[in-house]
Amino acid sequence: MPENTLRHLPSIDLLLRRERIQTLIREMGRENVRDRLRETMAEIRRQLAAGRNGHEHQPVDLTEQLAREIEAALFVQIDRSRLAGVREVINATGVILHTNLGRAPLGPRAIQAVGEAAAGYCNLEYDLDTGKRGKRGTGLVATLRGMLGCEAAAVVNNCAAAVLIVLNTLAEGGEVIVSRGELVEIGGSFRIPDVITRSGARLCEVGTTNRTRLADYEKAINENTRVILRAHPSNYRVTGFTERADLADLAALARKHNLILFEDLGSGNMVDLQARGIRDEPTVAQSLAAGAHVVAFSGDKLLGGPQSGIILGQAALIDRIKGNPLMRALRVDKMIFAALESTLQSYVRGKAIEEIPALSMLFTEKEQIEGRARAFIRRAKKLTRDRRPDCQWELLDGLSVIGGGTTPGAGLPTKLIAMQSASLSAEKMEEHLRRQAVPVIVRIEEGRVLLDLRTVFPAQEKIMLESIAAMLAAQVS
Ligand SMILES: *Cc1c(COP(=O)(O)O)cnc(C)c1O
DSSP states (O other): OHHHHHTTOOOHHHHHTSHHHHHHHHHHOHHHHHHHHHHHHHHHHHHHHTTOOSOSSOOTTHHHHHHHHHHHHHHHHHHHHHHHSOOOOEEOSOEEEOGGGTSSOOOHHHHHHHHHHHHSOOOTTEETTTTEEOOTTHHHHHHHHHHHOOSEEEEESSHHHHHHHHHHHHHTTSEEEEEGGGOOEEETTEEHHHHHHHTTOEEEEESOSSBOOHHHHHHHOOTTEEEEEEEOOTTOOOOSSOBOOOHHHHHHHHHHTTOEEEEEEESOBOSOOGGGTOOSOOBHHHHHHHTOSEEEEESSSTTOSSSOEEEEEOHHHHHHHHTSTHHHHHOOOHHHHHHHHHHHHHHHTTOHHHHOHHHHHHTOOHHHHHHHHHHHHHHHHHHHTTTOTTEEEEEEEEEEEEETTBSTTOOEEEEEEEEEETTBOHHHHHHHHHTSSSOEEOEEETTEEEEEGGGSOGGGHHHHHHHHHHHHHSOOO
16 A cells, blocks of 8 residues: 555655765765655655555565665666766767767876866966966967967857857857858857857858859948858768858958958868878968958867967957957866966977877877777687686777867778677667776677777776676676
């Protein structure tokens, strides 16, 4: 009888005195645990009232039995909320700039710089030379000027914010000309036409999806035109019968009509990627050299730094952007400045590929990955030998993905570790690995779990190996 069972529900006070819950209280605070316990109890009470059976043969101590059930349900709930907090994961997908996994990991120097900035005070807006109030980002701007020869720079929260503030400052109330082949959606909420509307400017589309000529831009220019926007088609390519105006020609056109040429580069690539087989990823320097007046890009894509949006260009234009009240809303904090400056210093010292993880991963040769993968399989087999004899390991040729909207369709040749078991489905393995204390994120293809060590830090291999061994040893199927 449900009513009968309900009468045996333990009190909150009784539950709070239980040993495991006492441990939880020390970890999470008494009120917090009590509140969660109330939620869990309410759920169990609902289930009982709905006539859930299972207690027909009443155990000797029904209250104790219910207390155990509530305790178990509480721990399930807490585990789930722990998974939701930001935590380290192992990225075995081979996608280097994985937006869902936090894009670019920082290198040791950048991490140290962030830690120092975070732990104490710093000269964020203080001029150590004069002892007076200084400007945010002075050092960073000097570094960018030295690296790229640009006149001025500004930093905001991300590239989307950069595009918004540039257009709001330079085109509000006027028109922005964009090729129909460049009306990009970056994912979810960032769409070029919507950002233009939000900036207070009007979109003027020219050309067609596959072909837009210089003359198309010229014909559209009128007394309301303020900006010509060139957007990098990050995550798609128009191929076949195509034509695109040359950036230098667009710059000349803009100068002739006293307009501003603004390039949204997306990726912020600083190095020549031709050797990696990537030909259509322009560098920031190329964009500036072609004559773009203002250029914007992300800090956490190919640049390999923290989430941020970098704006470079003519001093007069950057000054207007910095004077926009939106700047205060979009600016970044000391930790981002520290990480970004340190990342850029790696470029200045000529150590970018060694020190910036995203670039190290991008430049890792397939042979090197293969060597690590072979050693990994050897160790995995040794650890799991007798536990699940039906588990098969293979090395496959495959592709790693750069991600972050860089070179869609292209990839970096890699060696993949493929794992397959007749008694454990790939989906079950994927879920098991995802629920570890340090979750491992993998790919599934054709019923196999695939691991790409390109994006796994060597220090993470052991943890991953142990998670796999534990999974294969467990009696799950
Ligand atoms: C990625 C991208 C953006 C958005 O950058 P976030 O830093 O993610 O805000 C904008 N424009 C282009 C062309 C991009 O590739």
